[in-house]
Amino acid sequence: MALLDVKNLSIRFAGRSAAEDVHAVRGLSFAVEAGQCVAIVGESGSGKSATARALVGLAGPNALVEADHLLLGATNLLAFGPRDWRAVRGRQIGFVLQDALVSLDPLRTIGAEVGETLREHRLVPRTGIKPRVLELLASVGIPDPAQRHDQYAHQLSGGLRQRALIASAISGEPGIIIADEPTTALDVIVQAQILRLLSELKADGRGLILISHDLAVVSRLADHIIVLRHGEVVEDGTPEAVFQRPQADYTKALLAAIPSGRTRGQSLSGDAPRSAAASAAKAAQPVLVASGLNKQFGQRHVVNDVSFTINKGETVGLVGASGSGKTTLARIVLGLERPQSGTITLNGAPWSALPEHRRRPLRPRVQLVAQDPLGSFDPRHRVIDIVGEALEIIDFPAAGRRAEILRLLASVGLDAVHLLRRPRELSGGQRQRVAIARALATRPSVLICDEPVSALDVSTQAQVLDLLAGLKRDLELTMLFVSHDLGVIQHVSDRVLVMNDGRIVEEGLPDIVLEQPRHPYTKALVEALPRLPVG
Amino acid sequence: MTIARELFVRILAGAAVLWAAASLAFIVLQMLPSDPVQVIYGADATVTPEMRDLIRAEYGLDRPIWEQYGQFVGRILQGDLGTSYQQRRSVVSIIGSELGSTITLAVSATIFALTLAVFASVTTAGRRSHVRSLMSAIELLSISTPAFWIGLLLLTFLSFQWPIFPVMGDNSWRSMVLPVTTLGLAIFGTLSQVMRAEMDLALEQPFALTARTRGLSEWSVRWRHALRHALIPGLTISAEMFGSLLAGAIITERVFGRPGLGRITLQAVTNQDIPVVVGVVLFVAAIFVTTNIAVDLLYRLIDPRLRSATA
Numbered sequence: 001m002a003l004l005d006v007k008n009l010s011i012r013f014a015g016r017s018a019a020e021d022v023h024a025v026r027g028l029s030f031a032v033e034a035g036q037c038v039a040i041v042g043e044s045g046s047g048k049s050a051t052a053r054a055l056v057g058l059a060g061p062n063a064l065v066e067a068d069h070l071l072l073g074a075t076n077l078l079a080f081g082p083r084d085w086r087a088v089r090g091r092q093i094g095f096v097l098q099d100a101l102v103s104l105d106p107l108r109t110i111g112a113e114v115g116e117t118l119r120e121h122r123l124v125p126r127t128g129i130k131p132r133v134l135e136l137l138a139s140v141g142i143p144d145p146a147q148r149h150d151q152y153a154h155q156l157s158g159g160l161r162q163r164a165l166i167a168s169a170i171s172g173e174p175g176i177i178i179a180d181e182p183t184t185a186l187d188v189i190v191q192a193q194i195l196r197l198l199s200e201l202k203a204d205g206r207g208l209i210l211i212s213h214d215l216a217v218v219s220r221l222a223d224h225i226i227v228l229r230h231g232e233v234v235e236d237g238t239p240e241a242v243f244q245r246p247q248a249d250y251t252k253a254l255l256a257a258i259p260s261g262r263t264r265g266q267s268l269s270g271d272a273p274r275s276a277a278a279s280a281a282k283a284a285q286p287v288l289v290a291s292g293l294n295k296q297f298g299q300r301h302v303v304n305d306v307s308f309t310i311n312k313g314e315t316v317g318l319v320g321a322s323g324s325g326k327t328t329l330a331r332i333v334l335g336l337e338r339p340q341s342g343t344i345t346l347n348g349a350p351w352s353a354l355p356e357h358r359r360r361p362l363r364p365r366v367q368l369v370a371q372d373p374l375g376s377f378d379p380r381h382r383v384i385d386i387v388g389e390a391l392e393i394i395d396f397p398a399a400g401r402r403a404e405i406l407r408l409l410a411s412v413g414l415d416a417v418h419l420l421r422r423p424r425e426l427s428g429g430q431r432q433r434v435a436i437a438r439a440l441a442t443r444p445s446v447l448i449c450d451e452p453v454s455a456l457d458v459s460t461q462a463q464v465l466d467l468l469a470g471l472k473r474d475l476e477l478t479m480l481f482v483s484h485d486l487g488v489i490q491h492v493s494d495r496v497l498v499m500n501d502g503r504i505v506e507e508g509l510p511d512i513v514l515e516q517p518r519h520p521y522t523k524a525l526v527e528a529l530p531r532l533p534v535g
Numbered sequence: 536m537t538i539a540r541e542l543f544v545r546i547l548a549g550a551a552v553l554w555a556a557a558s559l560a561f562i563v564l565q566m567l568p569s570d571p572v573q574v575i576y577g578a579d580a581t582v583t584p585e586m587r588d589l590i591r592a593e594y595g596l597d598r599p600i601w602e603q604y605g606q607f608v609g610r611i612l613q614g615d616l617g618t619s620y621q622q623r624r625s626v627v628s629i630i631g632s633e634l635g636s637t638i639t640l641a642v643s644a645t646i647f648a649l650t651l652a653v654f655a656s657v658t659t660a661g662r663r664s665h666v667r668s669l670m671s672a673i674e675l676l677s678i679s680t681p682a683f684w685i686g687l688l689l690l691t692f693l694s695f696q697w698p699i700f701p702v703m704g705d706n707s708w709r710s711m712v713l714p715v716t717t718l719g720l721a722i723f724g725t726l727s728q729v730m731r732a733e734m735d736l737a738l739e740q741p742f743a744l745t746a747r748t749r750g751l752s753e754w755s756v757r758w759r760h761a762l763r764h765a766l767i768p769g770l771t772i773s774a775e776m777f778g779s780l781l782a783g784a785i786i787t788e789r790v791f792g793r794p795g796l797g798r799i800t801l802q803a804v805t806n807q808d809i810p811v812v813v814g815v816v817l818f819v820a821a822i823f824v825t826t827n828i829a830v831d832l833l834y835r836l837i838d839p840r841l842r843s844a845t846a
Contacts, residue, residue: 053744056747056748058744058747058748082753086750086751086752087750088750089747089748089749089750090748090749090750091750093748094748095744095745095748097741097744097745097748098741102740102741102742103741103742103745104742104745105742105745105746105760106742106838106839106840107760107763107764107837107838107839108760108763109839113745116746116749116751116759117749117750120749120750120751120755121750152839152840154839154840165745168745168749169748172749172750
């Protein structure tokens with residue numbers, strides 16, 4: 001018998017009237033066997049998280065959960081009341097959330113959090129809780145359990161917090177684990193470790209339900225993949241079938257949208273066919289030259305003797321794990337942080353060495369596209385104000401401003417309809433387009449893109465990357481592209497810098513650096529990267 | 536920075552606040568149009584120039600102004616707040632004799648309000664129900680109704696209509712019930728609103744979902760997880776309100792005929808008994824400074840993130 005058997009599940013969020021009801025999920029069926037992993041993949045709004053929550057009875061007070069049957073072993077979950085659900089949660093179904101600083105209560109110790117299931121369900125006597133928690137912490141690979149037991153979530157790294165969340169989920173020895181985006185927000189090396197830990201749980205005979213937006217992540221673990229879109233199943237099969245012979249156009253588009261070395265020079269979103277990028281071997285003309293940059297915060301050498309050059313029309317990819325110093329380096333290039341030694345020149349003239357009052361008039365030449373435009377836009381400004389502000393700074397004649405704004409918006413695929421929208425009224429992809437239009441308004445010599453697609457869904461990411469590629473070709477954009485995602489870096493870069501512990505450990509053409517890495521850190525990065533089993 | 540060092544800095548800053556309060560009081564005192572000698576003798580008395588000189592010498596009013604300031608600060612440092620013009624007693628002993636009653640009232644009212652607010656926010660946060668709407672209405676009423684009106688209503692019903700509690704006096708716990716309720720209700724509204732808003736936020740956080748997936752009951756999620764988050768703003772507000780209750784309970788003390796700081800402040804202001812007014816100002820400033828330091832220390836107990844932020 002299957003551990004969990006779901007037949008024709010539908011989740012509806014009741015609105016004020018039947019017309020306003022939101023169908024989060026429709027017609028979803030699957031079964032989880034012991035030692036097997038079912039992966040539910042989809043983009044935001046696909047209903048994957050609603051499904052995960054419905055399976056533990058936490059879809060929310062407005063949710064209507066219906067199914068032909070919903071069986072946990074032989075028990076009918078549809079007939080459950082709150083008390084029945086509480087007995088199941090933690091005991092028979094464990095739940096692992098995405099690591100966020102606050103997925104564990106920030107005010108309680110790791111020990112108190114991980115031991116909570118044991119205490120609530122009275123699984124071990126009071127005095128036995130601490131020893132059991134220490135065992136659990138050790139079993140998920142947390143070094144120094146005794147020390148970690150008394151620490152708080154903010155004192156742990158992202159990877160350790162995720163392990164602690166897993167320890168908490170398995171503490172009641174449930175037969176089924178639901179993991180909702182368990183590796184999102186972790187860098188590749190830590191992600192690979194967490195996936196290994198999850199595969200050990202699977203090997204122990206637990207049933208695993210893995211929820212993710214990332215097909216590559218689930219490809220290692222899944223025995224069965226379901227692709228959801230707008231709450232409906234569009235693809236359903238073994239990994240082999242899904243990856244080799246995808247049936248739905250949506251799955252094909254999703255697979256094609258994943259950036260990698262193979263996709264360089266090609267369109268990811270499929271809607272803008274492009275000629276193979278002519279990486280014209282013109283005489284290299286240096287725009288930005290950094291030499292011997294150093295930055296220390298206290299004892300920590302965050303940027304350590306970093307030198308590099310960006311030539312005109314070139315995209316340099318900067319890749320590294322969180323904490324590698326890449327954000328600080330980007331801030332130094334932007335002139336927001338002063339290096340303790342070393343210099344940056346821009347078009348042959350001093351940049352980092354300038355006093356602020358002399359750099360400020362030049363700032364329009366170096367522009368930033370940040371990860372989260374929602375945070376970097378004034379929520380009360382409309383698109384016309386956001387882009388107009390950049391034009392004001394370069395003293396663009398007021399008479400032609402509106403026409404220029406429209407031209408800039410057109411260049412990023414937006415139009416007059418969006419002029420009066422505020423940031424919250426735009427989708428994530430549209431916001432990022434506005435951020436790019438704003439950055440381009442001052443006709444910068446260099447564009448710094450700091451994780452510009454990390455917060456976007458795969459298909460939106462594909463559109464934004466295609467947009468940047470098109471702009472690069474048409475405007476001869478010079479870019480420093482910072483990302484933790486090797487696939488993205490390999491797709492966009494003409495040259496790659498690999499950063500670790502404040503140093504550039506490897507530099508060169510993306511194919512050479514990422515296909516035949518020489519430095520051990522680059523090797524570890526590349527090995528950890530989840531790859532699609534496609535030919 | 537270690538806790539000891541942080542504490543030291545806070546105490547220094549507190550001392551600076553007190554010094555500033557004392558200096559400001561001194562300056563205002565100098566700018567007052569009234570004549571201290573006249574106040575001491577009473578407005579109607581005729582004072583001969585000889586008597587005037589005698590009095591001025593006795594209170595040090597004949598010295599140059601900077602010397603008066605030096606003496607003023609020096610006396611405060613020795614814990615001497617001067618002598619009342621009216622009662623011819625030391626200000627310290629006047630405040631001391633009234634303090635007990637006021638502190639008992641303020642502490643009880645704060646505890647009462649905090650208990651009520653914890654109960655109200657735990658039961659109604661994160662829910663859309665009639666109970667919540669009702670509680671919101673009560674809070675709004677408590678915020679917008681003046682304390683004396685609540686006091687009069689309580690007296691009318693619980694003392695005159697049904698004589699359950701005494702009308703006035705300060706002799707038993709029964710006499711405390713109405714004033715404590717009056718003051719407590721006045722601060723409960725704000726406290727409860729702020730704590731519920733914080734708890735609403737906490738219940739939306741991923742850790743609350745994590746706790747629920749462990750099989751915790753709604754009640755446990757609220758008590759064990761969300762409440763602690765709500766206590767952080769709750770404490771800030773309670774501390775501030777506790778400070779203002781010490782000096783601001785005048786009306787309630789009058790309505791219920793209780794002795795207390797409020798009564799002597801009122802008397803001192805009406806009679807222009809400057810040393811007492813200055814004494815009360817300094818005393819209340821000192822209380823504010825100490826409660827603020829205490830609350831900062833409590834934050835660290837509640838929120839571990841603050842402990843390492845300064846480590």
